[in-house]
Amino acid sequence: MLELKNVSAGYGTFQALFDVSLEVRAGEAVAVIGPNGAGKTSLLRVISKVIDLNGGEIAMEGVSLNDVPAHKIIEMGIAHVPEHRRLFPRLTVEENLKMGGFIASARSHFDERLAYVYELFPRMKERRHQLAGTMSGGEQQMCAIGRGLMSGPKLLLLDEPSAGLAPVIVQQVFDLVRRIREEGYTVLIVEQNIQQVLKVVDRAYLLEVGQIKMSGSSRELLENDDVRRAYIGL
Amino acid sequence: MDFPLTDPFFWETVIQGLLFGGVLALLSLGLNIIFGVIDVVWICYAELIMLGMYTIYFLYSDYGVPLPLAMLAGILVVALLGAALHYFIIRPILHTEPINQLLVTGGVLFFLQGFATLAFSVEFRNLGVSFGSIEAGDMYIPTTRLLAFIVSLVAVVGLWLFLKRTYLGTAIRAISQDRDVMPLMGVSPGKIYLVTSALGGGLAGLGACLLVLLYDIHPAIGLTFGPITFMVCVMGGLGNMIGGFIAAFIFAEFIALGGFYAEIEWGYVIAFAFFIVMMFIRPQGILGSKS
Ligand SMILES: Nc1ncnc2c1ncn2[C@@H]1O[C@H](COP(=O)(O)OP(=O)(O)OP(=O)(O)O)[C@@H](O)[C@H]1O
Ligand SMILES: [Mg+2]
Numbered sequence: 001m002l003e004l005k006n007v008s009a010g011y012g013t014f015q016a017l018f019d020v021s022l023e024v025r026a027g028e029a030v031a032v033i034g035p036n037g038a039g040k041t042s043l044l045r046v047i048s049k050v051i052d053l054n055g056g057e058i059a060m061e062g063v064s065l066n067d068v069p070a071h072k073i074i075e076m077g078i079a080h081v082p083e084h085r086r087l088f089p090r091l092t093v094e095e096n097l098k099m100g101g102f103i104a105s106a107r108s109h110f111d112e113r114l115a116y117v118y119e120l121f122p123r124m125k126e127r128r129h130q131l132a133g134t135m136s137g138g139e140q141q142m143c144a145i146g147r148g149l150m151s152g153p154k155l156l157l158l159d160e161p162s163a164g165l166a167p168v169i170v171q172q173v174f175d176l177v178r179r180i181r182e183e184g185y186t187v188l189i190v191e192q193n194i195q196q197v198l199k200v201v202d203r204a205y206l207l208e209v210g211q212i213k214m215s216g217s218s219r220e221l222l223e224n225d226d227v228r229r230a231y232i233g234l
Numbered sequence: 235m236d237f238p239l240t241d242p243f244f245w246e247t248v249i250q251g252l253l254f255g256g257v258l259a260l261l262s263l264g265l266n267i268i269f270g271v272i273d274v275v276w277i278c279y280a281e282l283i284m285l286g287m288y289t290i291y292f293l294y295s296d297y298g299v300p301l302p303l304a305m306l307a308g309i310l311v312v313a314l315l316g317a318a319l320h321y322f323i324i325r326p327i328l329h330t331e332p333i334n335q336l337l338v339t340g341g342v343l344f345f346l347q348g349f350a351t352l353a354f355s356v357e358f359r360n361l362g363v364s365f366g367s368i369e370a371g372d373m374y375i376p377t378t379r380l381l382a383f384i385v386s387l388v389a390v391v392g393l394w395l396f397l398k399r400t401y402l403g404t405a406i407r408a409i410s411q412d413r414d415v416m417p418l419m420g421v422s423p424g425k426i427y428l429v430t431s432a433l434g435g436g437l438a439g440l441g442a443c444l445l446v447l448l449y450d451i452h453p454a455i456g457l458t459f460g461p462i463t464f465m466v467c468v469m470g471g472l473g474n475m476i477g478g479f480i481a482a483f484i485f486a487e488f489i490a491l492g493g494f495y496a497e498i499e500w501g502y503v504i505a506f507a508f509f510i511v512m513m514f515i516r517p518q519g520i521l522g523s524k525s
Contacts, residue, residue, distance in 0.1 A: 050417060070417035079418075086415040088408045099408050102401055103420035151420065 001026045001186055002047070002078075002155055007056035009046040016042040018210045019056070024155065029177075029187040031197045033221070033231065034207035040190040041083050043207065044157045047188075048073050048080045060155070075103055079153035083160055085144040089133025093124055093143050096132050100150030109152060117146040120179065138169035145176065149185075156180065158189040162196065174200055194231045198222050242372035244494060249375060251490030255483035256383035257444055259390060261459060262466040262478040264316075264437030267393075270473030271410045271430045274324055274335045278343035279438060280460030282319075284350060286312040286442025287451045291359055301363065308446075309439035316435020317428055325427070343456070350453035358450040382444040389440055390479060406430055410473075462502075465509045471519025480520055485509075 002024040010016045016039045024030045032040050045051045047058060049070040058065040060076045068076065079100070087096050097117060101110050118125035121142045127135060132143055141161055148156055161177065162170040170193065178200045181187055191197035198204060198218040206214040206227065214221065221227050265279045276282070286308045293304035323342065327334045365377035397403035409416050409426050416423045449455065466485050470477030485505050492501025512520075 048418060050414075069422070071420055071422040074418065074420040082415060082418060086412055086418075088411045090411055091404065091408055095404050095408075098401065098404055099419045099421075102405060107401065 001028075001061055002188065003057075003059045004047070005057045005059075007043075007046060007058060008054045009042060009051050010054060011042075011051065015054070016051075016210050017046060020207075020210070020212055021056075022205055022212065022215070024186060024188050026154075026186055027184070028203065029181045029189065029201040031201040031204040031218075032188070032190045032207050033192070033194045033197065033204055035231070036192070037209075038207045039210040040207055041159055042210075044080060044082075044159050044188070044190055047078065047157060050080075074151050074153070075105065077154035078157065079148040079151050079155070080157040081144050081148040081159060081161065083163070085140050087132040087140055087143055087147070090131055092129050093132055093135070094128040096143055096147050097124075097150050100147030101152075103151055106151045110150075113150050113152060117149055120149075120183075121146055121176075136169075137165050138172060141165065141169075141173055142176065145180065149180075153185070155186045155188065158187060160190055160192060162191065162193045170196065194227070195222075246373040246375070247490050247494040248487070249373065250379065251487040252483065253375070253379040253383040253486075254490060255486030256386035257441070257448075258462065258466050258482035258486050259479045260386035260437065260444065261441045261463045262470065262482055263390065263393060263475060264434040264441065265463055265467050266470070266473055266475050266478045267406075267430060267437070268316075268434040269467070270475070271406055272320070272324070272328075272427050273332075273410075273473075274328070275339065275464075275472075276319070276434070277336060277339040277460075278319070278346055278456075279434075280456035280458075280463060281343050281346035281350075282312050282315055282435060282438040283442045283445060283459065284451070284453065284456045285315060285346065286439045287446045287455065288350065288354060290442060290446045291361055291451050294361060295359075305443040305446075308442050309436050312439030312442060313432045313436035316438065317432040319435070320428060320431035324431075325424070328427075343460075347453055347456065354453060356453060358452045360450050361446050363447060378447045382448060385440070385444060389437065393437070393475075402426075402429065406433075462505075465506070469509055469512055469519055471521045474519060474521045477519050477521030 004020055004022045007020045008015060008017055020043060032043060034040055042051060046053055049065065049068060053066060060078060063076065065073065065076065088099065091099070097114060098110070101107065101113060123139060124142055124146055127139060132140060135143065145161065158177065162173045165173060174196050177187065177189065181200065189197060189201065198221055201218055203217050204215065204221050205212050206221065214224070265276060268274060268276055289311045290304045290308040293299040293307055294301050299307070319342065323338055324335060327338060365381065367374045367376050368380060397407055405421050405426055409423060413423050416426070445459070462485065466481045467478050469485070470479065470481035488505035488508055489498070489501035492498070492504040
């Protein structure tokens with residue numbers, strides 16, 4: 001579904017990604033794991049074209065994204081739930097969801113998708129008139145994922161959905177991700193909580209200083225000695 | 235002097251102040267939405283209104299265009315000017331020091347004033363349209379003022395509904411909270427800024443429709459309304475439309491009542507003094523948040 005070939009990207013003269021190649025097949029959940037500053041966020045940003053592609057190719061369902069501007073990426077069926085959630089704090093939950101369904105092709109589906117998101121996250125229905133900025137971190141994460149679903153995407157990009165949340169809530173967030181998977185969405189998720197994320201995805205890539213260092217099934221990575229020593233602390 | 239509460243002139247003054255407040259509220263709206271969304275102060279805002287007034291005047295007086303059509307054209311012209319101001323002048327320097335935006339829109343102010351003086355001369359022009367007065371008890375209320383007040387309120391409510399109910403309006407509010415995430419929603423920030431600028435211009439154009447009924451047109455009329463519109467916006471909390479709305483009525487009553495007890499100029503003096511005092515007490519404005 002999504003394919004990256006030898007992708008390089010960065011910020012000005014600073015290069016954050018070197019020759020990254022990766023693939024996400026339809027129906028799969030794939031994780032990109034790695035330490036702070038590895039370039040995980042930059043990877044999702046270059047897929048969304050929020051940062052410029054300096055080399056290589058990105059294609060969604062065989063269509064090149066190289067010349068697609070950032071604000072057209074969502075129309076290609078890719079929804080990006082960004083790092084730190086980035087809800088609009090002074091809009092209500094429902095207005096945030098509305099923004100998720102802003103694109104023309106999503107508007108006629110607003111009611112049905114809103115009902116769907118509320119069914120998936122009943123808490124959001126309770127809070128629908130609350131300002132997003134006043135909710136708890138876990139609730140905000142639900143809202144951010146819900147906002148991502150409002151455009152009816154095929155592929156969901158999740159950037160560290162568990163970051164900054166209490167351990168109990170982290171568990172709930174991963175349950176959420178599992179539910180999203182079961183709903184049939186293809187997921188590319190970036191995480192530092194490696195042990196947890198490897199339980200919900202099929203495959204994973206290990207990213208270090210902007211380069212893919214290893215890839216394989218979740219099981220392979222979980223059982224790899226280097227990964228265990230460096231990231232799981234065993 | 236009579237006890238004011240039984241004096242019909244006192245009440246007439248209060249009502250005049252209220253009506254003027256409605257017009258000030260409308261004038262502050264466009265400036266506020268531009269600041270709230272794009273974070274730029276259009277120093278030349280009142281000069282856009284001046285051009286709108288000339289557009290309406292010439293279409294109506296010289297070309298015989300029916301007044302409602304002339305006004306519609308005035309709104310469109312100023313909306314386009316707003317969009318052009320953003321696209322050609324603000325956009326290239328949007329991400330530079332804020333002082334640049336003040337300087338450049340200040341430059342546009344002098345340019346437009348000079349342009350109007352050369353093109354239209356310093357002559358005072360009047361549309362010469364009168365709808366008479368409405369008599370209520372012992373009071374006389376000019377119909378144009380009442381009309382201006384009603385139009386202002388309708389515009390305020392209309393804008394509020396637009397911002398609250400529509401996708402575009404929601405995006406305009408959203409972009410003021412987080413610009414960089416907008417592309418992920420499928421929204422091009424540049425387009426929203428352009429639309430917002432046209433909207434701010436359109437509101438200035440609507441202001442022109444009302445002022446052209448109430449006042450003489452001349453190249454420096456922006457100086458009459460510009461400063462007070464800024465003060466209303468600042469006192470309400472720059473970018474805060476509800477704050478601006480409240481501040482408009484406070485200002486207008488100060489001016490009207492000052493005029494009732496002394497001369498109208500004293501009304502302005504008192505209103506400006508009040509503004510300065512308020513800036514010491516609440517520098518962030520009535521409803522503005524600190525920072
Ligand atoms: N806006 C920016 N300007 C310049 N450099 C940046 C910017 N954003 C990120 N970087 C740099 O790019 C590199 C990769 O950052 P990135 O945010 O992609 O890492 P990450 O893997 O997501 O880290 P984390 O786990 O902390 O979120 C880092 O060295 C970072 O300092
Ligand atoms: Mg990151």
